[in-house]
Amino acid sequence: MPELPEVEVVRRGLAAALPGRRIATVSVLHPRPVRRHAAGPDDFAAALPGRTFAEARRRGKFLWLPFTDGDALMAHLGMSGQFRLDEPGHPLPPQCRVVFGFADAGPELRFADQRMFGGLWLSPGGAELPAEVARIARDLFDPDLDLEALVTDIRRRHSGIKRVLLNQQVVSGIGNIYADEALWRARLHYDTPADRLGRVRVLELLEAARAVMTDALDAGGTSFDALYVNVNGSSGYFGRSLSAYGREDLPCPRCGRPIVREPFMNRSSYRCPACQRPPRGA
DNA sequence: ACTATATCCTGTATGC
């Protein structure tokens, strides 16, 4: 599932291929992925031709592709969104939803999305910082992140630490996979109250999250199947480096105890029952 | 103001 490292892999692929290229045609093959474009699918398709891409940007899991005119194409991969760059005439990827053709002879841009939790929309004036992104907290790779303010914010929250990590208004970019990996590295149980953690513990947790996402980025991202791929359609290799996520009944790499899977927020949490003990009173 | 939960969506895997 695309979280910060996977979205960054995609951003780099788009940044290498799109700047300076002018859109000629847009085909919306399914309306749902452009549902956040309030004026509708036909308006989306009509509004983009003639615009020229600048360098793709990212905050957390939100991507945006600025145009040279000051607007931006917003993109979120959701659960299963993919950007692909393929030669015109090359067969469309499965569940292809939107196709962008260009004025030059270079590759087409295709947006595919099986589950359609992701989407594309136009953000007027959004080239620098789209309004949709301004509401999201900075991520752990943002040079302007105020780490001390983040630690203070986390330690004020009356909620379990994993819920806080997943809250994109607190810190962006972390999803279920990297939350579980960061908690494993920091030896914390997901239900530990955030407001019972000391400053140093929170710093250690954030450093663990940053480290695991750095490792994942170096490996080209995490994927278990064809649902996450880069713009060339190939998968990352970090899936085989995970310590807790998806490893139910497999030994904890630290102590050997079998990893357990538990229901959490209508999904699953994975943890080591020995290294990550439940908080007192839970 | 803040936190918790239901919802959307479909291909794949599993169980009966």
Place this chain on the structure above:
DNA sequence: TGCATACAGGATATAG
């Protein structure tokens, strides 16, 4: 073999 169900989990609207 075929059908039904569980599961994956992003953001967001709504409820508490």
